[in-house]
Amino acid sequence: MELIQQLVNGISLGSIYALIALGYTMVYGIVRLINFAHGDVFMVGSFVGFYAVTMLGVGFFPALLLAMAACAVLGMIIERIAYKPLRNATRIAVLITAIGVSLLIEYVTIYLRGAQPEAYPSTLLPDRNLELLGVVISSQSLFILGTSLVLMVLLQFIVHRTKIGKAMRAVSHDAEAARLMGINVDNTISATFAIGSALAGAAGVIFGIYYTKIEPLMGILPGLKAFVAAVLGGIGIIPGAMVGGLLLGVIESLVSGLGYSLWRDGVAFIILILILIFRPAGLFGKNVREKV
């Protein structure tokens, strides 16, 4: 019974990773940029949701939409200011810029409101514990899993079935050729950042409701874990992020469940190293990588 409970714990933790990893992997798939600021956009989304609920007094769905909208705008601003001027620079320069943007968002947040944590109001979503044969499942973790799945399907749909998705795939394939075909590359990349950041904002609000406590540095570790999840599933592949996130959550829970709780984060990053050595394309990766 303990093992099943640990699997349930792992899936609920993994759904959060998956939720963040979806945006990560999408941006990577299109722009080939590891957006390290993604975890911090997630944090900003969480705070926007929090202030929307506590100051404007709105309910869950308006808060979620507000956070997604705010993050979409933030994502586009980050892209325009920080990444666009580096479009033709080396990848390492962009990567370092991404880390700089990440630190900037963290410490501007601390400067604006201080480093103290906030607690999400507990009344936003009903929280019931379902008990099945001694295994406790919280209704909120089912909700998170459901949200992640819906967003994954939606994202797949956008990328593969819409016009903007087609443009994204074209830009991902060859930006120059896409430009010659009349695709507005800058707008397409902006849209990619907007969608990816909106997903991070949604994840932030859901994280806040599930874990209650939010603070300005909350995005760092989940952001890194989501990156591991994205690499595990094959970075750039949307269903891969989902599977990678869930797998990572379950592995972490099992490690803690065996009594090695202090090794949990270490194991996550060992997985990253092993995947990069033995299967750099990730679990879902193919030889000729299919990009989103």
Add this chain to the structure above:
Amino acid sequence: MLTAGLMAGCGGNQQGGSSSGGNGGGGGGGDVIKIGANLELSGGVASYGQSIAEGLDLALEEINKEGINGKKLELVKVDNKSEAAEATNGAIKLISQDKVVAIIGSATSTNTLAQVQVAQDNKVPLITPTGTNPTITNKDGKVNEFVFRTCFIDPFQGTVAAKFALNDLKVKNAAVLIDSSSDYSKGLAASFKEAFTQGGGKIVAEEAYVAKDTDFRATLTRIKSANPEFLFLPGYYEEVGLIVKQARELGLNVPIMGGDGWDSPKLVEIAGKDALNNTYITNHYSSGDPDPKIQEFVKAFKAKYNKAPDAFNALGYDTAYFLADAIKRAGSADPVKIKDALAQTKDLQLVSGTLTLNENHDPVKSAAILEYKDGQQQFKTKVNP
């Protein structure tokens, strides 16, 4: 715990550098005995220093009604601006310029440690009201002869929690969940385990986390499967709030207990009122304690400051009485004689408990146990060492 700067509340109540105004007759001469207070009256942890000063002022008013051996106590305050270097300077000024017979301060361990050498070299007693770090009074197994404290040290809370679990809650099996990135947490846990097993209890699970973790469900599931009757959780309120919440979600409904690191209004917001029922903390003192001595103090304090005294107020107040008692017994205002009298303090009735110093100059005294009921701290009992 008190060493950590929790709040950056920097009130405007900044008292100037010094309020010395007595006759210039040196510490022992004339009709007054000068004592120094080297406190955080401004800067990062100003709220700690100001609270202690309030307690000191109230206590001195009361003491000076009768006087000590026919003399009155005069308090010379210096503001160390919550900085260690300023604390050292303040101690030097108090000793060389104001010629105080003893120094009270500072609130934090760091600022107190900055004065230890000055006090030792000049042979002037130094008493910290709230510095909990063990090395203040005892460094490398050697007692700092002139340094004392009014509060109990961190590990003591673990011992108190073990006694409370065994004797009041009558549990036999306990689990321990430690913040492995905090010396405070590890210190409390070590003393809890020692006292609990000595008292006939059994530790059935021992797990750890690191500060800033957010998901504890896997670890808590493991703890739950060991069927403990009690969980000792000596951490800080940010993680503790999440752990208590997630423990209750997983159906781990046993009593949970921690130390003064829990003591923050944020704890209730994070964990939620319901999850916090059946949890306990140890603290220095509770204004809800029905003990007549405490209620008398609460009344006098409310009359003067129009608010309920917190633990810093109480420890500041107690420090003045601790020192006054020693001066009275020393029968003189000689710092060395006061030091000897301080070291011999035994069964002194104070607001924060009955104080007896051990050979390390650390108080052995009772701790208050508070219980959370619907998000409110309620006085449960007092545990004697």
